[in-house]
Amino acid sequence: MEDNVILTMRGICMTFPGVKALDHVDFTLRKGEIMALMGENGAGKSTLIKCLTGVNKYEAGEIHLEGIKGAIVNKDTLDAQKKGISTVYQEVNLCPNLSVAENLFIGREPMTKFHTVDRRAMNKRAEELMKSLNLPVDVRRKLEDYSIALQEMVAIARAVDMDSKVLILDEPTSSLDDQEVEKLFTMMRALKKKGVGIIFVTHFLEQVYEVCDSITVLRNGRLVGSYPVAELPRVRLVAAMLGKDFDDLAAIKTDSTEDKSKAPVYLEAKGLSHTGTIKPFDLTIHKGEVIGLTGLLGSGRSEMARVIYGADRASTGSISINGKPSKIKAPIDSMMLGMGMLPDDRKVEGIIGDLSVRENICLAIQAKAGIFKKIPMQKQIEIADKYIKLLEIKTASRETLVKQLSGGNQQKVILARWLATNCDFLILDEPTRGIDIGTKTEIQKLVIQLAKEGKSLIFISSEIEEMLRTCNRMVVLRDGAKVGEIEGRDMNQMSVMDAIAGGAEK
Amino acid sequence: MNKKRSVNVLLLITILLFVVMYMAGIVIYGSKGFTHFQTFLNILINNAGLICVTCGMTCVMLTGGIDISVGSLVAMDCMIIAVGVTRWMWPAWALILFILAVGVLFGLVQGFCIAYLEIQPFIITMAGMFFARGMTAVLDVHQISVTDETFTKLSSLKITLPFGGYTNPKGMYVAPFIRISVIIALIVVLLTGFMLRKTRFGRSLYAVGGNQVSATLMGLDVKKTQLRAYMLSSVLTSIGGFCYVLNTMCGTTTQAVGMEMSAISSAVIGGTLLTGGVGTIIGSVFGVLINGTISSLVKFNGHLLASWANIVTAFLLMLFIVLQAVFAKIREMQKK
Structure with a gap:
């Protein structure tokens, strides 16, 4: 084996009914390396990882792990974990009904000499761990008391604490906001120093270039190649993933900035609110307009959309559609009025x-x-x-x-x-989350196409760039309240960031 | 302090409810002797078997499962003992070991089907229910008394308590007593309670009920945990069957009919969620006590049909399920 290599996978093959999911895939990971695993949907990233962790049984090929002679076969995730391969999945896979400390240590709790769970030692170690990672968590409380983002951090902390040689992060950032992502990266860099090899699966290009050392690209179950980050500029990465000439993202912004404020009003909301999630707001949507809702995670973007659609029943305020006052009590009402919503929790x-x-x-x-x-x-x-x-x-x-x-x-x-x-009006809540760049572009184009046909849309995304490209107007939310609107020429990364941050605390 | 707020509030309500009902009994039927400590002890004696069964049921329900075979299994255990002493002439200790072995085997088969063949627990344990009830009749269709000397001794053994007695109208001091079945039940309660809180297996039960996929991914052996939960349930049921036969001293086909439902309702009233992951032994015990108090109140009244106990239980079940839903909602709203 080459120096410093901790993990090699050779010629991995795997078939699902009708689909060759993996076709002779090779993969190499070194000590202290952060390797991005990239590819479109269905490229085989998840399948490869499941083969590695023993969830899927591969048909051919072998896996070698540093310190273990011969090819290893993981019977299941527990087996993989014992050998030093830990995984944090896209969805938080913890038990919400147990305490944070138990979630960190379940299956490997500190035991007393009577062979019972030593809660005091467990809580103490959990506290130390949380402190070292700067997480503001009371380890005695139940996990379900905390936000999804914090739960995810706990899941990562669990993997971190298990002295893993290989840490797999399967799209861990899709539910985190920028600050939390930064925290995660700090964590990853610290682990890298300790010599842990990290496999990082993500769809965010920026994150790859910020934190990774090298990139492995898969396409349609085949290996495209492995490259050091410096040798693979963005355009080439995207081209490698798509396997076709990259349709420049910037080109899709054609005339969507045009001013739609003269167009007839489609929907007007006055003083709409839902107690506990979104404070009263006014909103006017014109025909053929794409409105972006932007703000940090938990700022009330989804909640605003939900109350308009009737998924949460409005506590106050009124909605009129095409100038007619309308009563929306439940989604079926808004559907009948020609509205549609793609929820974020699909x-x-x-x-x-x-x-x-x-x-x-x-x-x-x-x-x-x-x-x-x-x-x-x-x-x-x-x-x-x-x-x-x-x-x-x-x-x-x-x-x-x-x-x-x-x-x-x-x-x-x-x-x-x-x-x-x-429908005349469509709410798309994170329609591009967790999907590949090719499809993202397709969806963005589609949004603009729909607007051209005279439909109105609300578009919610965590990626500001994407919103700038598709929206005519952006509504900024902060802490459950609408704090401003940005239109036309004023719309750019800086202005939006400023509005979101609100100039309050940096 | 607030680490388990939701469970604690529900548990508190359960305990409060028990106290209120018991106080009501004292106020209304005080003159008939409800005030005596023995009334409470009688509730324990009458429900010792049910307490054991409910402890097992709680463990199964924590994993998100259910075991409706327990009532029939109790009947079969009683019949095995009755037939065992009268026809097979087995000694008492052998019969006790035998019904425990039957419990292990019963739980092994049911648990295997549920955990490894991934069959719905309701269906499998329903099959177990029919099988055990059927076997009871195959052993004997008539009511058979347990005549064995050891069992008679164990059954009639009074363990008097040094406190809480009263002087009857004739001026004689009546000391309160419990029976051996109560001691067995208490041991079962302590052991299962300890097991759930302090051992790895106990915590695994909660984890499996909380999120099965997560538990697997965190490296717990979910299938083994489930298998063990059903085995535990059947073994505790057999222990409960032993306690039960000490009370009735007979085996008959119609014994312990609906006991599985009493166990489930006790667990639910005690704060166990049917969806799994939430529940405590102490809560379940209070659930049994509440059910026992209801029957006791109906008995003290003397005129009411015994079915009124069912109606009250029905309302309590409703109340607790609604409360659980309300607490879940409140929690969700607080989070936002």
Whole structure:
């Protein structure tokens, strides 16, 4: 073995029904190296990691780990963990009903001499760990008392504390805000110094260039290559991931900055609020306008969208649509008024895994038509095929169960569902989160296309650049209140950042 | 201090409810002797078996499962002992070991099907319920008395307490007493309570109930934990069956009918969530005591149909499930 190499995977192959998920993939990780694992949806990143951690059984190839003679086979995650491979997953995988300390130490609790769990020692060690990572957490409290972001940090702390040789971070940043991401990076750099090899799976290019040493790119289950960061500029990385000429992102901004304030008003909200989540706000949306809601995590962007859509029932205020006062008590009301919403928590609120792609796409139009007016099969097939093609949904067939699709493709299916309803007003809450750059661009283009057709949209994203590209106007939120709007020429990274930060504390 | 706020509030309400009901009994039926300490002890004696069974049920429910075979298993245990002493002529100790072994085997089969074959616990334990009830009848369809000397001795053994007695109208001091079954139940309560709080297995039960996927990913052996939970339930049920037979001293096919439901309702009233991950032994014990107090109150009244106890239990179940939902909502709102 080469010097300093702690992990090598050679010729890993894996097949899912109908799909070659991994095709002779090689992977090498050195001591103290932060390796980005990049690729589009369905490129095989998750599958490769699951092979490494023993969740998936690969068909061919072998894995070598420093200090262990011969090829290793991990029976399960516990086995992998024992060998020094720890993983933090995209979704927080902890037990919300247990205390923070227990979540940190479960399965390896300090024991007293009577072979019982030594809570005092456990809490003390947990406290020390939290302190060393600068996390403001009372380890005795239940995990569910804390925000998702903090829960994720606890999950990482757990992995950190297990003296891992290899730490896998599977999109850990998708639910963290900038400050928390920075904290995570500090943590990663400290671990790197200790000689831990880190595999970092993410979709954020900026983060890759900020923290990683090298990049491994996968495409369609094959290895494209491994490069030191310095040798792979962004454009080439994106090109490597997409495997085609990169459609310059900047080009999609055509005339979307045009002033839509002269266009007829579509929706007007006055003093709308939902107690506990969003303070009263006014909002006017014109026809053919794309409004961006921006702010830090927890600033009330999603909540504002939810109260407009009726997902949270408004405590105060009124909404008028096309000049007519409207009562929206529940999502079915807003659907009937021609509104649609793509929620941010798609796993929970959107996808129905056991239905086919076609059924999932036709769900909203069917609900709108009422359960007694079944949409003819021929029409369903037509609609499904249209959107599978339009959004390039990667699926074996239109009758494939949605749960068999990759995350990004599931997202597209829900998007298709709302597009199929042909609604006048669409709320897209983080439509591009966790999906690859190619699809991101597609979705951004689609948003602009829809606006051109005279539809109004609310677009929520954590990436300001993306919003600048697609939105006509941006609404800034802070601490559950609307604090301002930015329009037209004034819209740029600086102005938006300033508005979000509010000049208060830096 | 507020590390387990939600559970503690529910537990507090459970305990408060028990105290209120008991006080009500003292006020209304005080003259009939409800004030005597023995009334409380009788609740314990009558429900010793149920307490053991509920402890097992709580462990299973913590993992998010359910075990509805327990009532029938108690009946089968009683019948095994009855037939064992009268027909097989086995000694008492052998029979006790035998029903414990039956419990282990029963739990092993059920737990294996649930954990490793991933079959719905409701269906599997329903099969177990029918099997045990059927086997009870196969052993004998008639009511058979337990005539063995050891069992008679154990059953009639009074353990008098040095306090809490009263002087009856004839001027004689009546000392309060408990039976051996109460001691067994108390030991079971202490051991399971300790196990849940202090041992790795106990904490694993909570973890599995909290989030099965997470528990797996954190390296816990979820399947083994589930298997053990069902084995524990069946073994504690067999212990409960032993306590039960000491009270009834007979085996019959209609014994302990609906006991599984009493155990589940006691656990729920005691704050155990059906979805798993939340619950305590002490809560479950108070759940049993509340159920026991209701029956006792109905008995003291003398005119009411025994079915009124069911109706009160029904309302309590409703109350507690609604309360749990309300607390979950409050917690969610606080977080935002």
